[in-house]
Amino acid sequence: MAKQFTLGKNERLKSRKSIEQLFSEGKKIVVAPYRVLYILNPSVEKASLLFSVGVSAKNFKKAVDRNRVKRLTREAYRLQKNDLQKKTKAKRIQLNVFFIYTGKELPEYDEVYKKVGLVLNKLDKITGE
RNA sequence: GCUACAAGCCAGGCUAUCGUCCCGAUCUAAUCGGGAAGGAAAGUCCGGACAGCACAGAGCAAUGCACCGGUAAAGAGCCGGGUUCCGCUUCUCUUUAGACGGAAGCGGAAACAGACAGUGCCACAGAAAAUAACUAUCCCGAUGCAAAUCGGGACAAAGGUGAAAACGUAGGGUAAGAGCCUACGGCUUAUGAUGGUAACAUCAUUCGCGGGUAAACCUUGCAUGCUGAAAUGCCACGUAUAGUACCGCCUGAGAACUGCUCGUUCGAGGUACAGGGUAGGCAGAUUGAUUCCGAUAGGUAACUUUCGGAACAGAUAAAUGAUAGCCACUUUCUCUCAUCAUUGCGACUCAGAGCGCAGCGAAGAGGAAGCAACAGAAUCCGGCUUACCGGCUUGUAGCUUUU
RNA sequence: GGAUGAAUAGCUCAACGGCAGAGCGUCCCGUUGUUAGCGGGAGGGCUGAAAGUUCGAAUCUUUCUUCAUCCG
Numbered sequence: 385m386a387k388q389f390t391l392g393k394n395e396r397l398k399s400r401k402s403i404e405q406l407f408s409e410g411k412k413i414v415v416a417p418y419r420v421l422y423i424l425n426p427s428v429e430k431a432s433l434l435f436s437v438g439v440s441a442k443n444f445k446k447a448v449d450r451n452r453v454k455r456l457t458r459e460a461y462r463l464q465k466n467d468l469q470k471k472t473k474a475k476r477i478q479l480n481v482f483f484i485y486t487g488k489e490l491p492e493y494d495e496v497y498k499k500v501g502l503v504l505n506k507l508d509k510i511t512g513e
Numbered sequence: 514g515c516u517a518c519a520a521g522c523c524a525g526g527c528u529a530u531c532g533u534c535c536c537g538a539u540c541u542a543a544u545c546g547g548g549a550a551g552g553a554a555a556g557u558c559c560g561g562a563c564a565g566c567a568c569a570g571a572g573c574a575a576u577g578c579a580c581c582g583g584u585a586a587a588g589a590g591c592c593g594g595g596u597u598c599c600g601c602u603u604c605u606c607u608u609u610a611g612a613c614g615g616a617a618g619c620g621g622a623a624a625c626a627g628a629c630a631g632u633g634c635c636a637c638a639g640a641a642a643a644u645a646a647c648u649a650u651c652c653c654g655a656u657g658c659a660a661a662u663c664g665g666g667a668c669a670a671a672g673g674u675g676a677a678a679a680c681g682u683a684g685g686g687u688a689a690g691a692g693c694c695u696a697c698g699g700c701u702u703a704u705g706a707u708g709g710u711a712a713c714a715u716c717a718u719u720c721g722c723g724g725g726u727a728a729a730c731c732u733u734g735c736a737u738g739c740u741g742a743a744a745u746g747c748c749a750c751g752u753a754u755a756g757u758a759c760c761g762c763c764u765g766a767g768a769a770c771u772g773c774u775c776g777u778u779c780g781a782g783g784u785a786c787a788g789g790g791u792a793g794g795c796a797g798a799u800u801g802a803u804u805c806c807g808a809u810a811g812g813u814a815a816c817u818u819u820c821g822g823a824a825c826a827g828a829u830a831a832a833u834g835a836u837a838g839c840c841a842c843u844u845u846c847u848c849u850c851a852u853c854a855u856u857g858c859g860a861c862u863c864a865g866a867g868c869g870c871a872g873c874g875a876a877g878a879g880g881a882a883g884c885a886a887c888a889g890a891a892u893c894c895g896g897c898u899u900a901c902c903g904g905c906u907u908g909u910a911g912c913u914u915u916u
Numbered sequence: 917g918g919a920u921g922a923a924u925a926g927c928u929c930a931a932c933g934g935c936a937g938a939g940c941g942u943c944c945c946g947u948u949g950u951u952a953g954c955g956g957g958a959g960g961g962c963u964g965a966a967a968g969u970u971c972g973a974a975u976c977u978u979u980c981u982u983c984a985u986c987c988g
Contacts, residue, residue: 389531389532390531390532390533391532391533392532392533392534393533393534396830397830398829398830398831399793399830400792400793400830401791401792401793403830404792436830437830438830446555446888446889447555447888447889448887448888448889450889451834451889452834455533455834455835456834456835458532458533458834458835459531459532459834459835459836460835462531462532462533462835463531463532463835482830493835493836
């Protein structure tokens with residue numbers, strides 16, 4: 385049986401081009417400290433769910449704090465994204481997601497876990513439609 | 514033992530579950546094995562390595578550095594020395610006693626070439642901020658009894674204001690003054706001698722004595738080609754061999770010599786606007802002037818020679834993490850007092866030690882809280898600067914206790 | 917990653933090394949039946965921070981802090 389809770393290179397959004405497309409054409413969800421951009425590409429042969437995180441250097445001056453926020457977000461996403469991934473595979477669509485942390489204070493892990501779960505639920509409903 | 518300061522070192526550990534990146538193996542999609550942040554990885558303030566472009570030559574400009582020697586690949590770093598200044602201590606001079614002054618020792622600081630190459634600036638105050646002028650002083654002449662006034666001269670630092678005032682003291686000199694002259698002292702230029710690799714120090718002779726500011730322009734000496742890994746090389750993909758305006762095709766637009774000019778060379782296309790395409794991969798790139806430890810030899814030291822051993826991450830929308838537990842650590846609370854130290858009371862005693870009771874602390878047991886400071890590699894090194902909870906070691910100073 | 921520049925009153929900006937100022941805004945008074953406007957007046961600054969040079973620093977130098985711009 386394959387592992388479930390992975391987050392390797394092929395599950396992360398890495399292409400500069402698709403990120404720019406996401407920022408120019410993508411839709412937006414806002415959940416408390418997060419602003420989430422996403423885009424659905426139904427006509428792709430390889431069904432996938434790609435993910436990425438960003439934190440503004442204006443809100444967090446120190447690289448340590450930025451890394452901390454990104455790591456927590458990534459961890460929360462990794463543990464909760466499975467249902468959504470199955471759905472995209474079943475429906476044969478590509479979903480690109482970009483999380484932007486807009487809060488100004490360092491979050492706790494529990495809070496991050498809940499908020500990311502909320503976002504994933506919303507995305508789940510959207511893909512279901 | 515405590516406190517303060519300075520320097521150096523360390524920068525929690527283990528286990529479980531779920532994960533990230535790189536390398537290797539099996540071997541074809543997953544498993545196994547190994548490895549994965551710092552003393553500052555930071556600021557980008559200096560210096561290099563490395564890479565690309567350029568490099569017949571001359572001049573100008575620009576920038577940087579600035580006591581001497583060493584060290585090093587190099588430096589505005591480091592080490593040692595010199596000079597100047599500051600602080601402390603001791604001695605000395607003088608004195609009723611001190612202060613100032615002198616000498617020695619210890620410690621610290623300095624962007625520490627030049628203000629007789631030139632130019633500029635120095636608010637307020639002050640006669641004047643550097644050429645002089647004004648007031649005052651003195652002499653001569655005129656008027657006048659005189660005081661004084663006017664005219665002509667003499668020179669010069671007396672004018673107490675300022676951050677800063679024209680070498681200081683004494684004497685001579687003079688009509689009155691003045692380094693005008695002399696003696697002593699101070700500073701300074703040049704030359705010589707001695708010591709030192711040198712900066713410099715000491716001595717002798719000599720020229721002088723008009724402030725500060727070069728982190729004002731500047732002068733002198735030395736150095737510097739420009740640009741920085743988003744550098745640069747290669748591969749792949751893709752578009753518009755198209756549009757508008759201006760200049761030019763040897764009577765030459767423009768380009769290169771990457772700051773500018775001369776000069777030299779090339780030269781038929783160039784510039785601007787609008788628009789279109791790509792933004793993937795590989796190399797550069799992680800082991801090198803490397804770092805640490807031990808020994809050895811040289812040196813006052815920084816540092817270096819030789820030998821042996823150990824260690825060293827490589828991401829690229831960007832890895833090194835999350836959760837839980839335990840142990841350490843810190844703070845705090847409760848209990849115990851057999852052990853150690855100490856305070857009070859009591860009995861004994863000439864007195865003390867020791868003894869008994871009580872309190873407090875160390876220590877031990879248990880509980881609670883905190884989970885660490887500063888901070889995250891982005892081509893790589895040597896420094897500097899800045900940030901930093903706590904702990905350990907060494908040194909210095911002060912206080913207390915015991916001997 | 918690298919390279920530049922800036923910081924002065926609440927805001928926008930001035931100011932040869934010699935007393936920090938203007939416009940807008942704020943407050944008060946007057947004018948008006950009231951408001952706006954107009955007129956008169958007042959307050960507001962350790963010149964981002966700390967050292968240094970200088971007799972004297974917003975200005976010159978160095979080190980920090982914050983903000984902004986540029987690059988293939």
